[in-house]
Amino acid sequence: DIQMTQSPSTLSASVGDRVTITCRASQSITVWLAWYQQKLGKAPKLLIYKSSTLQSGVPSRFSGSGSGTEFTLTISSLQPDDFATYFCQHYNGFPWTFGQGTKVEI
Amino acid sequence: EVQLVESGGGLVQPGGSLRLSCAASGFTVSTNYMNWVRQAPGKGLEWVSIIYSGGATYYADSVKGRFTISRDDSGNTLYLQMNSLRAEDTAVYYCARAVAYNGMDVWGQGTTVTVSS
Numbered sequence: 001d002i003q004m005t006q007s008p009s010t011l012s013a014s015v016g017d018r019v020t021i022t023c024r025a026s027q028s029i030t031v032w033l034a035w036y037q038q039k040l041g042k043a044p045k046l047l048i049y050k051s052s053t054l055q056s057g058v059p060s061r062f063s064g065s066g067s068g069t070e071f072t073l074t075i076s077s078l079q080p081d082d083f084a085t086y087f088c089q090h091y092n093g094f095p096w097t098f099g100q101g102t103k104v105e106i
Numbered sequence: 107e108v109q110l111v112e113s114g115g116g117l118v119q120p121g122g123s124l125r126l127s128c129a130a131s132g133f134t135v136s137t138n139y140m141n142w143v144r145q146a147p148g149k150g151l152e153w154v155s156i157i158y159s160g161g162a163t164y165y166a167d168s169v170k171g172r173f174t175i176s177r178d179d180s181g182n183t184l185y186l187q188m189n190s191l192r193a194e195d196t197a198v199y200y201c202a203r204a205v206a207y208n209g210m211d212v213w214g215q216g217t218t219v220t221v222s223s
Contacts, residue, residue, distance in 0.1 A: 049209030
């Protein structure tokens, strides 16, 4: 199975900060990676798919990049609504797996 | 409005069975890739199973042989039959739509399954 490792596990930041979260795959997944945002008690929300494609309706301050085994999610200017947990997920063959999550806190 | 609504969760004893349902509205289950994803208390997300539009199914190793994903095309509903339940199956179970390998873009609100004696 492909293992997904996110870093950091927790990130402390302030409103207006540029934030970067890294996700590494244990083997190449080309560009088949998605990013999700989850707030406490809520379902995940798709932010980015195919490594860098912004899901419709997601603010442009979110961006994704990478290919192969290393990927990043960047929030260009952190907003109060962005404090949440973020997960990466590969879909390059089964089983699909998620990273362990990165909690972005104040 | 595109929406998924799960039901069927509850408390069940180890070794017991439960069937989860996921009713879709605003789109057709049978023409999409439909998934179950779960989240144990305080933990991360775990993909559980998928059913393709053509009917092919895949499972996580942790549930293979115990869980069965299916759908009712006339009722536009997705199901997850869970047998031989274990304490480690305790989680919130979400159904989610995946569109042509573009991530899971529609999620239900989740239904809670607790396996305990």
